[in-house]
Amino acid sequence: MDYLKIVGNKKLSGDISISGAKNAALPLIAATILAKNETIIDNLPNVADINTFLKLIKMLGGSFTQDKNRAAIDTSTITNTIATYDIVKTMRASILVLGPLLARFGHCEVSLPGGCAIGQRPVDLHLKAMEAMGAKIEILQGYIKATAPNGLKGAKIVFDKVTVGGTENTVMAAALASGVTTIINAAKEPEIVQLCEVIASAGVKIDGIGTSKITIEGTGGKLLDIKPFSVIPDRIEAGTYMCVAAITNQKLTIKNIVPAHLEAVISKLEEMNFEIEIKENELTIFPTSKIKPVNIITTEYPGFPTDMQAQFMALATQAEGTSTIDERLFENRFMHVSELLRMGADIQLNGNIATIIGEKGKLSGTDVMATDLRASSALVLAALVAQGETNIHRIYHLDRGYENLEGKLRDIGADIKRLKESK
Numbered sequence: 001m002d003y004l005k006i007v008g009n010k011k012l013s014g015d016i017s018i019s020g021a022k023n024a025a026l027p028l029i030a031a032t033i034l035a036k037n038e039t040i041i042d043n044l045p046n047v048a049d050i051n052t053f054l055k056l057i058k059m060l061g062g063s064f065t066q067d068k069n070r071a072a073i074d075t076s077t078i079t080n081t082i083a084t085y086d087i088v089k090t091m092r093a094s095i096l097v098l099g100p101l102l103a104r105f106g107h108c109e110v111s112l113p114g115g116c117a118i119g120q121r122p123v124d125l126h127l128k129a130m131e132a133m134g135a136k137i138e139i140l141q142g143y144i145k146a147t148a149p150n151g152l153k154g155a156k157i158v159f160d161k162v163t164v165g166g167t168e169n170t171v172m173a174a175a176l177a178s179g180v181t182t183i184i185n186a187a188k189e190p191e192i193v194q195l196c197e198v199i200a201s202a203g204v205k206i207d208g209i210g211t212s213k214i215t216i217e218g219t220g221g222k223l224l225d226i227k228p229f230s231v232i233p234d235r236i237e238a239g240t241y242m243c244v245a246a247i248t249n250q251k252l253t254i255k256n257i258v259p260a261h262l263e264a265v266i267s268k269l270e271e272m273n274f275e276i277e278i279k280e281n282e283l284t285i286f287p288t289s290k291i292k293p294v295n296i297i298t299t300e301y302p303g304f305p306t307d308m309q310a311q312f313m314a315l316a317t318q319a320e321g322t323s324t325i326d327e328r329l330f331e332n333r334f335m336h337v338s339e340l341l342r343m344g345a346d347i348q349l350n351g352n353i354a355t356i357i358g359e360k361g362k363l364s365g366t367d368v369m370a371t372d373l374r375a376s377s378a379l380v381l382a383a384l385v386a387q388g389e390t391n392i393h394r395i396y397h398l399d400r401g402y403e404n405l406e407g408k409l410r411d412i413g414a415d416i417k418r419l420k421e422s423k
Contacts (some may be wrong), residue, residue, distance in 0.1 A: 004392040004406060006383035007415035008365060010385055012245075014412040015253035015282075018238045019045040019403040020069065020231035024191035026093040027168040028198060028231065029053050031072065031099035032062075034175055035202070036073040036223035042230040045069070045403045048396070052091050056083060060097070074223070078104075085111040085142060091400070095123055095165060098146065099173035107147045110141070124167040129157045133170075133177055151221055154179030162187050162300045167214075168195055175204045177218035186214045189301040190261045194232050200228045233281075235261040236307045237402060240377045242266075243311040244409070245285035246274055247318055247381050252412060255282040256281035264304045268294055268312065272319065293321035293358055299328050310336050315343045318385060319358035327352045338376035340369040343382050343390070365390035370397045377402065384414060393421070 020043035029050070032039040044050060046069060054064050054071065061082070062075040075373050082103050088094040092113035101108035113123065127137050127144065133152040138145045157170055167187040172195075174181035186192070188210055196423045198208040198365055203223035205217040246254035246269055259266070259278050266276055266283070272294050275286045294316060298306040306329040316323035317340065327333050337347050344364050346357040365388035370376035376398035383390035392398075395418075398405060406416045 001393070002382070002395055002418050003421055004383075004395055005417045005419055006380065006390045006392065007367075008363075008384055008386040008388065008390065010384075010413050012210045012248050012250040012252060012413045016241045016257045016412060018233045018257050019043070020242070021045070021191060021234035021236075022047055022049055022401050023189075023234075023236070024194050025050055025231045026053055027056050027096050027172070027191065027195045028229075030096040030100055030168075031083050031172055031195060031199060032076050032226065033060075033078065033097065033104060034172060034199070034224045035075060035226040037225050038078075039226045040070065040072050040228035042075055042228070044071050044231055045234065048400045048404050049091050049094045050093070052087060053093065056087050056097065057152055058096055059084070059087060060101075072341050078176050081105050081108040083108070083110040088113050092387050093165070095126060096168055096172075098144065099169035099171075100176075102130060102146050102148055102175035103152050103173045106149055106151060107163065110142065110144045110146075113409065115210050116420060123165075125159055125161070125163045126410045129159075129166060129170040131154055133173060133181065135219050138221070152177035154181040154216075154218055155238050156182045157184065159183070159185040161185070161344045164189055164192065167192055170322060171199065171214065171216060172194060174216035174218055175199050175224065176221055178220040179218060181216045181218065183214045183216075184212070187300060188212060188237065190258070191230055198226060198229050199224065209242070209422065215227045232261075232369050236305065236374075237261050239265040239305070239308045240381075240402070241408070242269060242283075242285055243315050243381055244384065246272065246354050247315045248384050249287045249291065249318075251284065253282055253284045257281055257283065259283060264302060265308055268296060269421070272315070291315075291319045291358070291360070293319040293323040295324045297326040301330070303385045306330060306333065307374050309333065311381055313337070313347070313354060313356055314378040314381040316341065316356040316358055317347075317363060317382065318360050319356075320360065321358055323356045323358060325354045325356070327354070335371040336378045339371070339375070340382055341355070342366050342368055343386055345382070361385075361387070367393065373397050373401045380405070380409075
């Protein structure tokens, strides 16, 4: 097992280039199951979750070749429609093969998913959508067994609450269904917009892309001709490095971004008194004389992302005053708090609300443990401003979603090393 050793309070400067979005790439790889041709994907991030998903495609009988951040994926040879527990347990995004496999083959078995331990993220909305389209669903021995002997039919699907994965699965299933599917209360994330655009460019008629009502006219089982495409930049990675600039209070430029995807994060950093200069596909954050406290409520896109609250909590420890974070999407997403407390942070928890009493320079280095993907990055941020040395253990969580994090931080001046745990 690897761990990161970080020595805090180093002078940072320069720029960081953002990789492709993991959360866009995963459903896009799943969508290749709908294709009759080899699909070329550029700007694919080199992170563990992507490699796991490509392995899943191979287990199903597909094949792929990879060259740096480009992959050519051929799913025309898929014969197996069972996504086994061995692979699904490590990454809950594996559930995204449910819609495309069911739409293409009329049957599949997908293990109930694993992934980050950040609370209950049930797949019931995914299953209700498939049932509305004519599938029969059984849960047997930890597997979702889905059959649609007469193929999937277009339907009106109303989600009780916004679900990103549920929207993605339904869009993919609807692409090959017979007739028109309408999704009401669809998620609007940029990752869903790209999925819809890629499927639409393959000839599927989709209306309402980027809105809460998406209408999809399915091909009636006819496989798609998916054109080559490039994965959008990772807005959560970009937001994390924006917080690196903010917490260390140093000037950094973040390149290869879509500023429109970062409006909620930019707005909160401006509230905290940072000046941000925005250009077409990059932005620069400037140091401030005083980091102000902030109040955050996590919500669905275009609101403040739950995937950024841990990083802002670390940042709030350096603000002058009291900040609050109200986590409304997941009930178990404050596991990083105990680790930040070990570093000297002053944080109180009351249910789903965290109160952070900031004090610049109060954190000190120690041994901490990553509990999930975004919590890991919060500990990295805290370590960058802590007195002395911090060792972050269990960084396999970090490797699931950040490409070359230590390399990117080293390039701007951070003292960070990846080392092996002694046995």
